[in-house]
Amino acid sequence: xxxxxxxxxxxxxxxxxxxxxxxxxxxxxxxxxxxxxxxxxxxxxxxxxxxxxxxxxxxxxxxxxxxxxxxxxxxxxxxxxxxxxxxxxxxxxxxxxxxxxxxxxxxxxxxx
Amino acid sequence: xxxxxxxxxxxxxxxxxxxxxxxxxxxxxxxxxxxxxxxxxxxxxxxxxxxxxxxxxxxxxxxxxxxxxxxxxxxxxxxxxxxxxxxxxxxxxxxxxxxxxxxxx
Numbered sequence: 001x002x003x004x005x006x007x008x009x010x011x012x013x014x015x016x017x018x019x020x021x022x023x024x025x026x027x028x029x030x031x032x033x034x035x036x037x038x039x040x041x042x043x044x045x046x047x048x049x050x051x052x053x054x055x056x057x058x059x060x061x062x063x064x065x066x067x068x069x070x071x072x073x074x075x076x077x078x079x080x081x082x083x084x085x086x087x088x089x090x091x092x093x094x095x096x097x098x099x100x101x102x103x104x105x106x107x108x109x110x111x112x
Numbered sequence: 113x114x115x116x117x118x119x120x121x122x123x124x125x126x127x128x129x130x131x132x133x134x135x136x137x138x139x140x141x142x143x144x145x146x147x148x149x150x151x152x153x154x155x156x157x158x159x160x161x162x163x164x165x166x167x168x169x170x171x172x173x174x175x176x177x178x179x180x181x182x183x184x185x186x187x188x189x190x191x192x193x194x195x196x197x198x199x200x201x202x203x204x205x206x207x208x209x210x211x212x213x214x215x216x217x
Contacts, residue, residue, distance in 0.1 A: 045205035098143050098203035100160035106153050
């Protein structure tokens with residue numbers, strides 16, 4: 001059983017499209033995160049939710065909108081995709097904020 | 113915000129060698145984590161180590177929070193150890209830039 005699962009694993013799409021990435025965790029954790037990993041492997045936090053409430057929102061364009069329907073799910077919707085959005089997006093979860101994080105396998109987004 | 117620096121940026125080893133990876137952070141922390149990103153891109157938890165020393169097989173880690181650093185030791189390295197090693201201050205969700213390790217057979 002995968003602890004933190006993301007879908008899809010790969011996403012190839014055209015500039016200007018809207019797409020979503022889904023994340024689910026079955027660890028019973030309260031806190032979930034989205035990270036972006038760029039081509040130089042640098043990992044940067046985008047959002048963090050604790051029990052469905054947004055607690056961290058780093059400097060991310062408004063085109064990115066996270067949605068947490070319940071504490072086990074944190075989805076990422078991206079509008080009007082741009083070339084610079086090409087990256088690997090990782091979802092993670094932790095029991096509480098500031099505790100050890102467990103990562104999904106990532107979603108590789110490629111914008112044509 | 114807190115700064116996290118890792119060294120060296122790149123490391124090439126012969127199989128069987130030992131290595132030490134370093135993580136420095138700019139302020140006192142109490143929740144440091146080490147990860148291994150394997151060649152398939154998966155981020156694997158290695159240690160959650162706010163302070164002290166932990167061991168898991170050939171890997172061990174030590175954090176000296178008062179001196180603002182953590183070390184990851186890899187002994188008798190294997191080709192499967194290749195990948196990028198990250199340290200992170202999880203309360204700030206700040207990652208270092210990583211150490212890329214290549215272990216040659």
